[in-house]
Amino acid sequence: MQLPYSMRDALVDDLDEYLEAISSTPDTEAVVGYVIELFETYAEDKNLDEIVPQLEEEGQLDGSLSEVLEEEMSSNDEFEYTGEEIVSLLERLCDIEWETEDEGGDEEEEEEEEEDASFF
DSSP: OEEEHHHHHHHHHHHHHHHHHSOSSOOHHHHHHHHHHHHHHHHHHTTOOSHHHHHHHHTTOSSOHHHHHHHHHHHOTTOOOOHHHHHHHHHHHHTOEEEOOOSSHHHHHHHHHHHHHHTO
């Protein structure tokens, strides 16, 4: 499944903020609930409906996304509760690929080229 890279960045940032605000030993079930809620919110903002069932189907998960995430997090003693780690786990489980959004990139390059040309 392809999703916008801006969604990934926002997820990582918000998860890091959430994890910093809670205790040093987070409750896996609560973290998973927050992850799914965040994911659904960002998906709705991007007009992506029913994102969780799509992710479950795409990843061919053996259970619900929340069950599988919780199992993966709690069964791995080396799992670190960081936004990056959680989003990476989601990527792996649900076969997510992030596509970059080319908003204004070409325009900025053209402006820089014009500025460079005016130097000569």
